Amino acid sequence: MDNEQRGGSKSPTTDTSTRYFLLCVGTAAVLLLLSAWQTLQAQTVGSITDYLELIMEQSEGEVEADELLERLQYYADNPLNLNDTAALMKSDFMLLTEIQRHCIVAYIRQNGPLLSTGELRLVYGFDSTAVALLAPFVETSPVEPSLAQSLPTMLRHARHSLRLGGGRTVEEAAGYTDSTYLGTPWRSYFRYQLHYRDRINFSFAGEKDAGEEFFRGTQRQGFDHYGLSLVLRDFGRLRSLAVGRYQLQFGQGLTLWTGFAPYASSSSALCRNGHGIASASAFGEAGYMRGAATTVALTKRADLTVFYSDVMRDATITDNSLSLYTSGYHRSVNELAKRDTLRERLYGMHLGYTAGHFTAGLTAHHVSYSMPLMPAARPYNTYYFRGDANTNIGLDARWLMKNLCLFGEVAASADTALAAVAGLQYIPSSDHRMGVALRDYSMRYQNLFASATGQGSTPQNEQGLELMYEGCLPHGSTLQATVDFFAFPYYKYRVYQPSDGMACRLNYSRPISKRLHLAANYRFKNSDRNAVSDGSQMEHINQHHLYLCLKSASGESLHLTTRLQGAYVQRTVSGSCHGWMAYQDIVWQPTGRKWSLSLRGCWFDAQVYDARLYCYESSLLYESGSAMLYGKGVRAFALFRCDLSQRLAVAFRYTVTSYLDRDGISSGHDRIDAPHKQTIHMQLYWNI
Numbered sequence: 001m002d003n004e005q006r007g008g009s010k011s012p013t014t015d016t017s018t019r020y021f022l023l024c025v026g027t028a029a030v031l032l033l034l035s036a037w038q039t040l041q042a043q044t045v046g047s048i049t050d051y052l053e054l055i056m057e058q059s060e061g062e063v064e065a066d067e068l069l070e071r072l073q074y075y076a077d078n079p080l081n082l083n084d085t086a087a088l089m090k091s092d093f094m095l096l097t098e099i100q101r102h103c104i105v106a107y108i109r110q111n112g113p114l115l116s117t118g119e120l121r122l123v124y125g126f127d128s129t130a131v132a133l134l135a136p137f138v139e140t141s142p143v144e145p146s147l148a149q150s151l152p153t154m155l156r157h158a159r160h161s162l163r164l165g166g167g168r169t170v171e172e173a174a175g176y177t178d179s180t181y182l183g184t185p186w187r188s189y190f191r192y193q194l195h196y197r198d199r200i201n202f203s204f205a206g207e208k209d210a211g212e213e214f215f216r217g218t219q220r221q222g223f224d225h226y227g228l229s230l231v232l233r234d235f236g237r238l239r240s241l242a243v244g245r246y247q248l249q250f251g252q253g254l255t256l257w258t259g260f261a262p263y264a265s266s267s268s269a270l271c272r273n274g275h276g277i278a279s280a281s282a283f284g285e286a287g288y289m290r291g292a293a294t295t296v297a298l299t300k301r302a303d304l305t306v307f308y309s310d311v312m313r314d315a316t317i318t319d320n321s322l323s324l325y326t327s328g329y330h331r332s333v334n335e336l337a338k339r340d341t342l343r344e345r346l347y348g349m350h351l352g353y354t355a356g357h358f359t360a361g362l363t364a365h366h367v368s369y370s371m372p373l374m375p376a377a378r379p380y381n382t383y384y385f386r387g388d389a390n391t392n393i394g395l396d397a398r399w400l401m402k403n404l405c406l407f408g409e410v411a412a413s414a415d416t417a418l419a420a421v422a423g424l425q426y427i428p429s430s431d432h433r434m435g436v437a438l439r440d441y442s443m444r445y446q447n448l449f450a451s452a453t454g455q456g457s458t459p460q461n462e463q464g465l466e467l468m469y470e471g472c473l474p475h476g477s478t479l480q481a482t483v484d485f486f487a488f489p490y491y492k493y494r495v496y497q498p499s500d501g502m503a504c505r506l507n508y509s510r511p512i513s514k515r516l517h518l519a520a521n522y523r524f525k526n527s528d529r530n531a532v533s534d535g536s537q538m539e540h541i542n543q544h545h546l547y548l549c550l551k552s553a554s555g556e557s558l559h560l561t562t563r564l565q566g567a568y569v570q571r572t573v574s575g576s577c578h579g580w581m582a583y584q585d586i587v588w589q590p591t592g593r594k595w596s597l598s599l600r601g602c603w604f605d606a607q608v609y610d611a612r613l614y615c616y617e618s619s620l621l622y623e624s625g626s627a628m629l630y631g632k633g634v635r636a637f638a639l640f641r642c643d644l645s646q647r648l649a650v651a652f653r654y655t656v657t658s659y660l661d662r663d664g665i666s667s668g669h670d671r672i673d674a675p676h677k678q679t680i681h682m683q684l685y686w687n688i
Contacts, residue, residue: 167681175669181211205282211331251396285328357400417444477510496535539573579606
């Protein structure tokens, strides 16, 4: 992530700023004229980039989405066959809601197999936007008869792949020049994967972060981090088996949900689809389970999942506190002292029951630590978990009735504190979808393995009501709207009194003509915050974010995107502030060629941290794809991909950020004594 904090101050000349501004505006104008001149086809292109941009907009910040990227890349390489209804209902495909899955099954039973992905527009619950987003990850091929196959036969027909990559920042940070960082500035990784359809998935990966040693010193074993994972599915009564690294996702996330929790293709998808045992990110160094987990069918309607995890976690230990350390960096002596200092054991079970369109589950787990967790005493963390053991238990249920879905979950922690969420989703027609959800999380509810809907980072100390709507309007336009009313009964980080607020989001898109497509997004949030550090004075904050995006495509070869984005923040004590950015994207993939080129030029000006801006950038798999823009300057990148053969592909990315308001970037050991930062990344993919 490009979290570059303010360095030293530097006052640029007016002439320099003007030249940069005119260059960006002139480039955007020329490209828009070129796109309008040619005969263009307006279309919504479903892709990994589109989905990640949706996630960025909904998360209102940076996204650690390695796990999501890997799962999307898997389905891009191995599209889900929608005509295989059995696989459709069991898959962990995150872009489909439970209602949409059942609508596809009902359509196929009545009309026969789908002939194309475009036919999804005829299925209840789908519109053109949802279909376009799904298109790269699904197919509608005939379903082959299921033949009994032995494990050796599957292994003989399995696919193998190897991905190698690396990158670095060109400018050296202070940690390298003063020898604080023990390794080189290069980040490097590998991943080998073997899979047979969705039934066998084996991966082995290793990663070294920039600054970490490699085959010397403290890293004699080579890579700083290794990940091993084996997942088997659908072997008789054995529904699934995971050995090594894995994730667990049940219900609505109140009792047990690890790993990334993405939104579905529809913004009105309030109901989560927990798929039980799931694959873990190959390179994530925190938040995963390691051990074994299995799901077995007890009867046709009931199944049982049992799991055990034993992991050494990184932790920061001081005289009066002990907290988890989750960055994964082990570059210096101080960071190495945090490595593998805390042993975590977790075990539990989930009992699931399905009868027609009704599902329910009972989840329980217990965690213990080799040393008590002890957050540093702060006014806002009075009810944070402290100790060496905790137990959580919860009950979840979901009931589908044609175009209505009712869902909910209630959970309790060891001290009997409760957390609950309940809601409904309703699809009155294929062009309109809506939903409502209520949540109430006790300030005393403690769960380190929960991830549920809400404004807080954890389901604790929060009450809320969320309303969502998505619909198709005249002239091919679509509207998505979300309103969330929330309250925090007790203190929270930087808010030392009970508080409340509201957040809303509006997304609008429309084809202007056959040549151009317009998208607009507006976000508003009001909340309270300490005006002084001790909380004796509060200030009210209203945040406004708006972006306009213009897309065009020249045949199949050239795609252009122009985007303007701004932020305006009203603060009752600190005063108002604003920030804005403008960028131009060019994606060129000549027809019949085996290479593509993506370019971006961006100008930004956000002088105050509260007005910072986030944007998604096309990148390589397993590399960061989001950037935080703070300060004043320009940013550009070039991404080149090439298929050398049917089995071998390479990619290269170069990024540069140049600031006009400072003579240094970041601080501490990460400080760069220059107003610019350049990064390079390379990747090789071999389909063996």
